[in-house]
Amino acid sequence: MIKFVKNMSRLKKVCGLLLxxxxxxxxxxxxxxxxxQDVKTGLQAKLNGLESYRSEGEMIIHSPVKSTTYKVKVxxxxxxxxxxxxxxxxxxxxQTVIRNDEGVFLVTPNLxxxxxxxxxxxTPQGQVYLYQTLLSAIxxxxxxxxxxxxxxxxxxxxxxxxxxxxILTSQNIVLDAKTxxxxxxxxxxxxxxxxxxxxxxxxxxxxxxxxxxxxxxxRTNPVTPQVTPKTTVSIxxxxxxxxxxxxxxxxxxxxxxxxxxxxxFAGSYDYSVWSSLPGVATEPLTTVAxxxxxxxxxxxxxxxxxxLVWWQDGLEYRLHTSELPIxxxxxxxxxxxxxxxxx
Numbered sequence: 001m002i003k004f005v006k007n008m009s010r011l012k013k014v015c016g017l018l019l020x021x022x023x024x025x026x027x028x029x030x031x032x033x034x035x036x037q038d039v040k041t042g043l044q045a046k047l048n049g050l051e052s053y054r055s056e057g058e059m060i061i062h063s064p065v066k067s068t069t070y071k072v073k074v075x076x077x078x079x080x081x082x083x084x085x086x087x088x089x090x091x092x093x094x095q096t097v098i099r100n101d102e103g104v105f106l107v108t109p110n111l112x113x114x115x116x117x118x119x120x121x122x123t124p125q126g127q128v129y130l131y132q133t134l135l136s137a138i139x140x141x142x143x144x145x146x147x148x149x150x151x152x153x154x155x156x157x158x159x160x161x162x163x164x165x166x167i168l169t170s171q172n173i174v175l176d177a178k179t180x181x182x183x184x185x186x187x188x189x190x191x192x193x194x195x196x197x198x199x200x201x202x203x204x205x206x207x208x209x210x211x212x213x214x215x216x217x218x219r220t221n222p223v224t225p226q227v228t229p230k231t232t233v234s235i236x237x238x239x240x241x242x243x244x245x246x247x248x249x250x251x252x253x254x255x256x257x258x259x260x261x262x263x264x265f266a267g268s269y270d271y272s273v274w275s276s277l278p279g280v281a282t283e284p285l286t287t288v289a290x291x292x293x294x295x296x297x298x299x300x301x302x303x304x305x306x307x308l309v310w311w312q313d314g315l316e317y318r319l320h321t322s323e324l325p326i327x328x329x330x331x332x333x334x335x336x337x338x339x340x341x342x343x
Contacts (some may be wrong), residue, residue, distance in 0.1 A: 036146050039155070040139060046180050047135045052077040052209065055182065056202040059086075059129060061296045062195050068296070072129045072198070081214040082122065084129070086298055091313055095298050097121075100214045104292060106299055107216065108311070112281040114216060115289045115301055125164050127294065128185055129198050134173050135180075137162065153177055161187050164294055164330060168195060181205075236275065236315070237263060240335035242328050244268030269328070271321030273336075278316035293326075296334045302326075308333060 034042070055074040060067050073085040082099040096107040104117040126133030137159050138144060144159035154174050161171040167189045174184040181203045187196040237247070245267035252261050260276040290302040293310070300310030308319040308329045317336065319329055 039146060043135050043139055043180060047132060047139070049206075050076075050078070050132060050135075051206050053131055053203065053205045054207060054209075055129065055131060055200055055204075057129065057198055057200040060197045062193075062197065063296075070298075074129055074131075075209060075213060076131070077209055077214065083214055084127070088298070091297070093298055093311065096217075097292065097299060098214055098216055100216075102216075105216045106289075106292060106301060110280070111278055111311070112285065114286040116286055117289055117292050117301070119291055121292050125162055128163065128171075128187055128196055131182055131203070134175075134182055134185060137171065138173060148177065154183060163187070164327070165195075165334070167331070236336045238273060238332045238335045240331050241265060242267075242269055242324070242332075269321065269323045271319060271324045271329075271332070273332070274318040274320065275315050277314070278311055293330065295330060300333065312336065 053074075053076050055072075057072050059070045059072050061070070068088055068091060071085075071087045073083075075081075075083040080099060082097065084097045085094070086096075087094045092110070094109050096109075098105045098107065099121060102116075104119050104121045106115040106117070108114070122130060122133070126136065128134075138157045141159035144157055147156040147158070148154070149156070153176070155177045157173045157175070159171060159173065161168045168187050169190045170192070171185060171187045173182070175182055182200045184200070185196075185198040186194055189195050241247070245265050247263060247265050249264040250262070252259060254260070255274075255276070256279075258276045258279070260274055262272055262274050264272045289309075290304060293300040293302060293308060295310055297310055297312035300308055303309045303318075306320065306322045308326075310317050310333055317333065319333060321329065324332070
């Protein structure tokens with residue numbers, strides 16, 4: 001009798017072990033039975049066959065002081081037609097970037113202005129909310145890590161990030177395991193801190209667009225601000241300066257009929273940051289600029305080779321320099337935060 005009980009106990013343990021192994025195998029097969037190479041082959045086929053798509057989602061730019069949320073809408077049609085809409089009500093900002101056969105356009109309803117560029121945007125770096133950028137990032141990183149979710153519904157790809165902001169070094173891209181549709185993107189800095197998160201709420205592929213979907217609108221409605229519009233210029237000092245640079249001067253004066261604050265920096269690089277209330281055109285106005293620049297506060301532009309212009313929290317900023325490299329200009333611009341203004 002004692003021997004029988006021991007044998008039964010042993011049998012229960014063996015059965016329990018076999019059951020655990022079976023559950024593990026079922027979970028693993030559900031997480032993604034394809035090999036990493038099979039997955040990449042599927043992603044390459046998806047990228048090659050992508051004729052058009054429309055996506056919507058929410059993008060959060062994480063800041064140590066206060067994060068900013070943007071609504072994002074993306075439309076794409078082969079070979080190079082884009083329409084990207086960004087809107088942030090807490091920053092009272094709406095911008096639309098359109099690329100068509102006539103060039104690249106930045107539409108700023110709050111200013112009643114449209115800026116035109118001759119460029120190959122969004123290549124070569126791409127954008128975090130563009131589907132083909134995400135697929136290309138996964139395919140180009142031979143050392144990337146693939147992690148299926150526990151229920152097998154999603155697949156996470158941990159790969160390098162190659163965006164214009166050089167502090168962004170890696171990213172986690174979550175795709176649907178069956179369709180490879182985008183779900184979540186998290187971009188990290190060199191200290192593995194989350195800097196940008198995009199959550200997709202809608203994604204449709206190979207769809208038809210209206211004939212005017214990629215045309216520049218003649219009139220647009222500005223976003224209604226959730227904060228009181230600015231009437232004076234307050235001091236927002238860049239939190240970042242390149243090594244060997246220090247601020248040495250700050251003055252306020254009238255320029256172009258507007259109160260303008262100028263902060264000057266010198267050292268290993270010389271540059272100045274101008275801020276003023278933005279000028280709003282009375283009639284729709286289109287001007288030509290040098291290139292489009294992606295910033296945390298939205299899109300800015302290089303008005304010339306030595307002048308970066310952007311709009312943030314009701315103010316217009318201009319960074320003037322003949323020495324500062326573009327990646328440093330972007331980092332200086334991104335370090336200006338309205339939530340940390342001086343009293």
